[in-house]
Amino acid sequence: KAGVTQTPRYLIKTRGQQVTLSCSPISGHRSVSWYQQTPGQGLQFLFEYFSETQRNKGNFPGRFSGRQFSNSRSEMNVSTLELGDSALYLCASSRLTGTTEAFFGQGTRLTVV
Amino acid sequence: AQTVTQSQPEMSVQEAETVTLSCTYDTSESDYYLFWYKQPPSRQMILVIRQEAYKQQNATENRFSVNFQKAAKSFSLKISDSQLGDAAMYFCASKRDAGGTSYGKLTFGQGTILTVHP
Numbered sequence: 020k021a022g023v024t025q026t027p028r029y030l031i032k033t034r035g036q037q038v039t040l041s042c043s044p045i046s047g048h049r050s051v052s053w054y055q056q057t058p059g060q061g062l063q064f065l066f067e068y069f070s071e072t073q074r075n076k077g078n079f080p081g082r083f084s085g086r087q088f089s090n091s092r093s094e095m096n097v098s099t100l101e102l103g104d105s106a107l108y109l110c111a112s113s114r115l116t117g118t119t120e121a122f123f124g125q126g127t128r129l130t131v132v
Numbered sequence: 133a134q135t136v137t138q139s140q141p142e143m144s145v146q147e148a149e150t151v152t153l154s155c156t157y158d159t160s161e162s163d164y165y166l167f168w169y170k171q172p173p174s175r176q177m178i179l180v181i182r183q184e185a186y187k188q189q190n191a192t193e194n195r196f197s198v199n200f201q202k203a204a205k206s207f208s209l210k211i212s213d214s215q216l217g218d219a220a221m222y223f224c225a226s227k228r229d230a231g232g233t234s235y236g237k238l239t240f241g242q243g244t245i246l247t248v249h250p
Contacts, residue, residue, distance in 0.1 A: 050236050062223065062240035075237050107175060113236055120167075121238060123177035 021046065023112050023124035031130045037098040040127045044091050044112030050074075051093040052121060053085060056107040065108075068093055069115075100131045134159040134226045138241035145214045146249050152199075153209045153244050155224030163229030166200070167238070168209045172220040180222070183207065185229075211246075219248045 024043040032038050044051050053065040064077040068087035085095040091112075097104055107128050111121035135158045145151035157166065168180040183191045183200050190198050195215075199208045211218055224241040 052236050052238070054238075054240075061242050062238075064237045064239070067236050069236075077237075109175075109177060111177070111236075111238075119236075120179055120182060121236060122179070123169075125174060125176045128175075 023110055023122055025108075025110050025124035025127050027127060028125065029128045029130075031132060032100050034100055034102060034131055036100050037096060038100060038129060039094055039096045040108055040110075040129070042093045042095075042110030042112070042124060044093070044110075045122055048112035048114050048122075049091050050113045050115060050119075050121075051087055051091065052111045052113075053093070053095050054109045054111065055079075056109055056126070057105075062109070065095065097129075102131050105129060105131045134161070134164070134228065134239040136224050136226050136239050136241040138222075138224055138244050140244045141242070142245045142247070144247040144249060145211070147214055147216060149214055150210060150212045151214055151246065153211075153222050153224075153246070155207045155209070155241055157205050157207060157224070157226050157241075159205075159226060159228070161228050165227045165229065166198075166207045167225045167227070168196070168198070168207075169223045169225060169240075170218075170220045171223065171243070177223070181209065214248050216248050216250060219246055221245050 050069045052067040067075045071087045087093045107126045109126045110124045113119045113121045164185045166183045169177045181193045195212045221243045225238045
């Protein structure tokens, strides 16, 4: 059974650009969550999608957005990139939402220059 | 809101020895879940062990066990017979039980880097 797949693995962007990251959950999983990991702030929750609906959102500016498709694949978008957006972005999927364990992908390392 | 605190930025252990990683949390919820995740250099977060707050019995997974003290809001991880492959960053995390608006949101601690010496 394939795990959570995140693409691309590495990305370098320039300030002001926008970026789209992709996450394919484990087959049969309907919940996808996104997290930002930085040395200073640690792991912070971005948002969660379940059945194409955003169920919860963390404390991030509106430049951060996401969506989920009917096949449960999810994308997150960051517009007008800032240097502080440089981070490891992790995606996690779970079969349902709430109590079930989350399985993580290997992340996308975004560097903004 | 939930908060999770790991007060040990770094820990080290000799191979085959036992080490305990500390975690405290704060929550106003009566139903919640606690987790320990491992993040090796590959960066992929791997679930080590989970604990349901309503269960008094401490969870165990092979060499990994927890000491869950609900009243003290403490959730420590004990690794027995440490192996070189255990070296990683360990994160303690909490999740509110279903039914609240937090849904699948995990709240993480700051992490503890574990070094295993041969």
